[in-house]
Amino acid sequence: MDLERKNFWKRVITKRGMGQVITVTFGLIILCAVFGVINPIFFSQKNVGNLLRQIAPILIIGIGQSYVLITGNIDLSIGSVVGMSCMLSATLMTKGTNPWTAVFITVVCCLLIGFVNGVLVAKFKLPPFIATLGTMTMARGIAQIVNNNYNTDSIGDAARGFRNFFYYGSTLGLYNAVWIAFVIWFIFNFILGKTRTGRHIYAVGSNIDAAKLSGVNIFSTTTKAYLVSSFCSCIVGLIICATSGMGTMDAGNSYEMYAVAASVIGGVSTLGGRGILLGTVIGASIWGVLQNGLQFAGAPVAIRNIVIGIIVIVSVLLDIVVRNDKLIRRKGLMASAKQKGAENA
């Protein structure tokens, strides 16, 4: 029993990218402590609730981007799909479509973008940066065209249930948006860690040739990752629509980069094959805490952007430095031990 438990922990720690997750978790705790000291309201029940609701969308798109990054690709279309989802659902609802029908249509359309990404990258071997740059521009165009280049009017009373479900309502003391993020994380974390599809996603990102020769279907695996990404973007678009009660054409602007940031801070490698979704949770949380905490501290948006940019670089740098430092310290110890040995001799 004891041995089994030991093995379990060993496995947890040696798990891919766990090292950085531990490092940044400490960072997150320190950040929270600092903001808590600066402003005690930071830890008030109301603010924590708000904070979690701020983190939720970043976490959701982060999960999508993490999937794609682990396959060794990138999805630049995330932000535009968020916008497209927001505009499409809002337009349908203002035209009198049943909100849930509208949600269904929106999800299907967004998944179509993910499918196109998968086809372009895995079937036609386009560089993922170029392929998703194309679909990014297209999806933004779709967001603009659906309501003739205007933001929509209010989606109205008929959509009250929709708005409560995605944002305003709360269950067991937590906002629904937070629940949605949690459920999405739970499902996709399970798929990534415990299923065949998940294992294939890591294999494709680690060595695409070896994966192919091991019988992994590269096309379907890559496409699945892009579908997850566009599904997550779609949900965030719906959350934004529910939040503001209308469709805005520039919703989700540059979210794809926020998603990269959340993933990378959490230890997902942009080279593929490495990273876990727990890391993405921490990455998204650091993002949210910084936004929220700096806002409380009265820092203007410009300063927030600069700080977050620095954090992205530092968090990855920290991981590299910590790893090198360990090596250097070992080397130092080794050398001094050798010297002592030589002196004794």
Place this chain on the structure above:
Amino acid sequence: MSEYVVEAKHVCKSFRGIKALDDVYFNLKSGEVMALLGENGAGKSTLVKILSGVYTRDAGEIYYYGKQVGHIDPQVAQELGVAIIHQELNLCPHLTVAENIFLGRELTSSGLLSDKEMNRQTAELLEKMDLDLRPDTIVGDLSVSKQQMVEIAKAISTNARILIMDEPTSALTSKEIDFLFATINKLRNEGCGIIYISHRLEELKHIADRVTIMRDGKYILTSEFSDISMDEIIANMVGREIKEKFPRIELNRGKKIFEVKNLNAGRMVRDINLELYEGEIVGIAGLVGSGRTETTRAIFGADPKESGEIILDGKKVTINNPRDAINAGIVLVPEDRKKDGLCTRLSISENISLPNLDFLCDKLGILSSKKEERLVNKAVEELQIKLADVQADAASLSGGNQQKIVVAKWLARNSRVVMFDEPTRGIDVAVKVEIYNIMNDLKRQGIGVLFVSSELPEILGISDRIIVMCDGRITAELDRNEATQDIILKYATMFENKIQSTKEA
């Protein structure tokens, strides 16, 4: 004044607490070829990396030309005239031959690159080396052996006096090896000191003047090559005597398992017909680029086929992708383990289970970690893979053990036909024998074994039947009793006589 151009004493080096080099001694004279021998993980590569400044030593003294040198980094090594030709090629594939040779020390006039001058000097150098290459060819378009020659040319162009070659022949054909040896001999006669690392012991008699043997990070001995027998060398490398270099088991040929009819796939696979029977190992011999790898890949469905039938146990099977082949029971252990065999950033356990997820997962595709653990432990035990932890990255293993992982992942499932492509490239004698034993086990179990190899002794030593390929065609099928190196080479170079046919036409 010392007679040695390089002398190393008491050199130690550890990685993460594991001693890679322990009190190692080494020397090299000018105008000689010193063969540095040892199994995988014996510390040969670590030693030459220390000599060339890639790694810093933990302790020990190093003398160049009789003078003690303290800190060595790659720049210092270059100034000392040390050049290393790595196992993996270090060229920029998108640049030309001349650009690669002058990389980092480009010639300029008034701040602009003088391409003309660099190309001219490169052409001179290539001519001096008798290389049939143009300075403005893109390196990525060259064959591996030509790239290696470019690498050697690059080393020579820096006026290197001490040349280190780490497994230079592992990717070369026998003709190219002859050429390499001629180049090495020429350099030796010009007074270069050459450190030569190789696993192919049979090569040594052509070039080695002296040998240094290492084992488990320790220095074992240095000897004149003429004073030591091959058996002594092997015994000192392995630490024990290897009785049979090519263990063979005799079995009666059983029923036909597998048949390929009229397989065509591009220029390198033309009208291939072959059969496999129970209780035999079939070797495919040929030069590099003769279409052997392409044939196995086409059978396996990794590359598209144009036409042809594959018949397994009397039934025709359709194979459009590797998954089809795996499901039918045909598997391929690929040639290049780093490129095609392993996901180096995944754990050992994940690598072994990757092709076997179909029976490790339930209907919903959820992975059973218990089944996975059982499968991995069984594989590790059966193949005697030496490792600390199955959760460690596959990259952390030595070459021989990595190769065993690549083999293990395919043996974990019940297959009917196992194809090996160069299964023993770059691994040491002891592991080679283990791989042969695995092949023999499969043969005993009645599984069809097809293996591709460029090493003729291995082909002759292990196979029951030999298929020779040349230029995408099968040129001969030989029984092992009638096959010799000469006969195989004759068929391996039976190119279609294109010149004559154009004359007639």
